[in-house]
């Protein structure tokens with residue numbers, strides 16, 4: 001099982017939240033699905049509760065699971081401020097056993113791409129299968145592996161934006177990336193320049209990050225052999241049909257009878 005040495009960046013929840021605002025089409029997609037499936041709902045790899053909290057505000061009984069304690073600390077504070085109750089669990093979802101089932105399970109923010117090898121991916125899907133009601137729905141998205149994009153700009157330094165981190169440092173971030181076609185893995189190295197008052201005092205910190213890509217037919221087979229059928233596939237959260245150049249593969253799955 002490839003271990004998780006690529007998740008360090010998620011410990012800075014201030015940076016994560018400032019760089020990853022919830023978009024209206026994302027929220028509408030998940031609220032629509034929740035209205036059709038009902039609760040309770042399990043948010044796998046929930047992070048700081050970007051979707052968990054808005055769904056709790058809609059009145060759904062929510063459970064959020066994440067492996068990184070800092071994300072759950074931030075999520076708890078946000079839920080308290082929003083006046084909603086959520087069950088937060090710190091766990092590796094590949095080995096989760098909650099002894100209960102959910103009407104809807106989702107994982108978003110492209111978290112699906114953090115499960116890098118077959119053992120990890122099967123661990124994730126086993127957890128979903130064991131916790132999903134027989135008539136429940138499982139949904140997730142993963143970036144569309146457009147080969148021309150994956151192959152371009154390898155090892156070229158690019159701008160990744162500026163932000164203020166959890167310690168109040170100004171951060172200028174750049175990245176280099178490359179794609180390993182054999183393993184469908186995209187490797188990033190972020191270089192973050194950190195300073196408080198004077199940029200000439202900046203220190204540089206490197207941060208690795210890895211994403212697994214799934215090709216559409218591979219995804220369909222992989223879901224099938226792990227107990228799911230793909231009921232709907234969209235190219236984005238606006239429910240546009242999936243095309244070769246769609247940004248995302250948004251999957252709505254059901255358990256299949258084994």
Ligand SMILES: C[S@@+](CC[C@H](N)C(=O)[O-])C[C@H]1O[C@@H](n2cnc3c(N)ncnc32)[C@H](O)[C@@H]1O
Pocket residue numbers: 004007010020044045046047048049050051065066067068071091092093094107108109110111114
């Ligand atoms: C891109 S963030 C998405 C967070 C949230 N779902 C969102 O949409 O903002 C990916 C999250 O996956 C979590 N994660 C990765 N591997 C995990 C695992 N094995 N078990 C639980 N959480 C995991 C990370 O800690 C991180 O919070």
